[in-house]
Structures are given as structure tokens and as C-alpha cells.
Amino acid sequence: MSPAVRVITLTMDGRDISARGDQTILQVARENNMHIPTLCHLSGLSRVGACRLCLVEVKGINKLLPACVTRVEEGMEVSLSSERLRKYRRAILELLFSERNHVCAVCVSNGHCELQNLSQTLEMTHVHFAYRYPRLPVDGSHERFVVDHNRCILCTRCVRVCDEIEGAHTWDVLGRGVNAQVITDLHQPWGESETCTSCGKCINVCPTGALVEKGKSVQEMTKKRQFLPYLTLMRERRW
Numbered sequence: 001m002s003p004a005v006r007v008i009t010l011t012m013d014g015r016d017i018s019a020r021g022d023q024t025i026l027q028v029a030r031e032n033n034m035h036i037p038t039l040c041h042l043s044g045l046s047r048v049g050a051c052r053l054c055l056v057e058v059k060g061i062n063k064l065l066p067a068c069v070t071r072v073e074e075g076m077e078v079s080l081s082s083e084r085l086r087k088y089r090r091a092i093l094e095l096l097f098s099e100r101n102h103v104c105a106v107c108v109s110n111g112h113c114e115l116q117n118l119s120q121t122l123e124m125t126h127v128h129f130a131y132r133y134p135r136l137p138v139d140g141s142h143e144r145f146v147v148d149h150n151r152c153i154l155c156t157r158c159v160r161v162c163d164e165i166e167g168a169h170t171w172d173v174l175g176r177g178v179n180a181q182v183i184t185d186l187h188q189p190w191g192e193s194e195t196c197t198s199c200g201k202c203i204n205v206c207p208t209g210a211l212v213e214k215g216k217s218v219q220e221m222t223k224k225r226q227f228l229p230y231l232t233l234m235r236e237r238r239w
Contacts, residue, residue: 008021010072011078012034019072023071024069039114040053040156041068042205048156051092057078057079058076058077058079099178100136100152101133102150107208110209132178134178139191141189144198144200147182147184147190151209152182157205161205162202166201170195
């Protein structure tokens with residue numbers, strides 16, 4: 001039996017909240033219906049703090065902290081929605097849009113895209129940074145699925161779900177910085193992968209139109225993520 005977890009009290013946007021000492025700021029905020037934007041985080045997968053959209057302010061700490069990997073502490077005073085945070089979050093979104101080729105009007109996930117929805121929520125009307133316009137490949141070699149690297153935001157959800165839930169570890173990340181991209185196996189075409197089980201979990205967790213199923217219309221591209229909590233529970237019981 002695990003030892004009892006300490007219950008603590010903290011403040012979020014001026015609201016007194018009780019939480020368990022092993023929880024993150026993001027978990028506590030969601031339990032209390034307080035919104036923190038994020039793209040890389042998904043319940044049921046490990047936390048990596050990749051997108052940095054969940055940055056929050058903590059009193060007494062000068063730097064901004066990622067809510068998805070920062071544990072709550074007794075007496076912590078957290079700000080979730082200051083003007084400083086809105087400015088940083090919009091800048092991060094703009095960088096994501098400028099780094100790859102996100103053209104919503106011609107994307108199969110138009111209307112069902114977390115990146116698009118978040119840009120509307122944060123009222124991002126234009127991009128201040130210069131677009132890079134990279135010429136990235138589209139891999140349609142798989143019989144069922146397609147990966148368009150132009151629409152990938154490197155959230156690594158596909159990498160984590162393939163490793164942690166499916167156990168195949170077909171996906172990984174090659175390169176660093178703006179040159180990074182997700183790859184299958186040892187950078188082989190997806191259709192030649194010897195580890196892919198064609199389960200479709202990577203498709204369901206992708207927040208953009210980077211990973212899609214062939215022949216699906218816009219209305220059919222709603223991602224199905226209900227399986228993750230159940231599979232995570234089964235995985236924990238197995239371990």
C-alpha cells in the first residue's frame with residue numbers, strides 16, 4: 001500500500017484550493033475547472049513539457065514554469081491568466097505557425113484541430129515572426145495512414161502513445177531545433193516499418209493534421225482519445 005499523500009493548500013488566480021502534494025499545477029487547475037492551454041499534454045501519457053503553452057506565474061519565482069510538470073507546494077500562489085502569460089502564449093503559438101506550413105483552409109483537420117482552436121481562444125489574429133516555409137516531405141507509403149511533416153508541431157504525443165500504450169515504439173524524434181522531425185523506425189518510410197501495428201493510436205492523439213487516416217473527410221477527422229484512460233489503467237495494473 002502506498003503511503004498517504006499530503007494534502008496542501010494553494011492559491012490559483014486568487015482562489016484558495018486544496019490539492020494532493022503529488023499533483024501538478026495543471027492537474028489541480030483542471031480538477032477545479034480552471035483553464036490552462038496546452039498541446040503536448042494528454043491524460044494517459046507521460047508529461048514532457050514540450051510545447052510550453054502551459055506556462056504559469058508563481059509568486060516569488062521570476063521565471064515562468066510549465067504547469068504540466070511543476071508539482072504544487074504548500075502556500076504556492078499561482079497566476080494562470082495574466083497579461084504577461086497571454087503575451088508569451090500567443091508568441092509561442094505564432095512561432096509554431098511560422099516554423100511549419102499550417103494552412104488551415106486546405107487541411108483535412110480544419111475545424112477539428114487543437115492548434116487552430118487554441119489560436120482562436122488566445123485571439124491570435126496574425127503572426128509577427130517571419131515564416132520559414134520549409135519544404136518538408138509527406139509520407140503516404142503506409143496503406144492506411146499519412147504523415148505530413150509540414151503540419152507537425154513536435155508535441156511527441158505519437159511517440160509517447162506508441163511507446164507507452166502500444167509498446168511498439170515505432171515513432172521517435174530525429175534532429176534538434178527547427179530541424180527536428182518525427183520518424184518511424186530508423187528513418188524508414190512508414191509503409192516499410194517492421195514495428196508498426198497499424199493500430200491508429202498515433203492518429204487519434206495527434207493535435208493537428210500531421211497524422212491522418214487516408215480517405216477521411218473533415219467531419220470524420222475528430223480524434224478519438226477515450227481509449228487512453230482505460231489503457232493506461234490496464235498498463236498500470238499489468239506493471
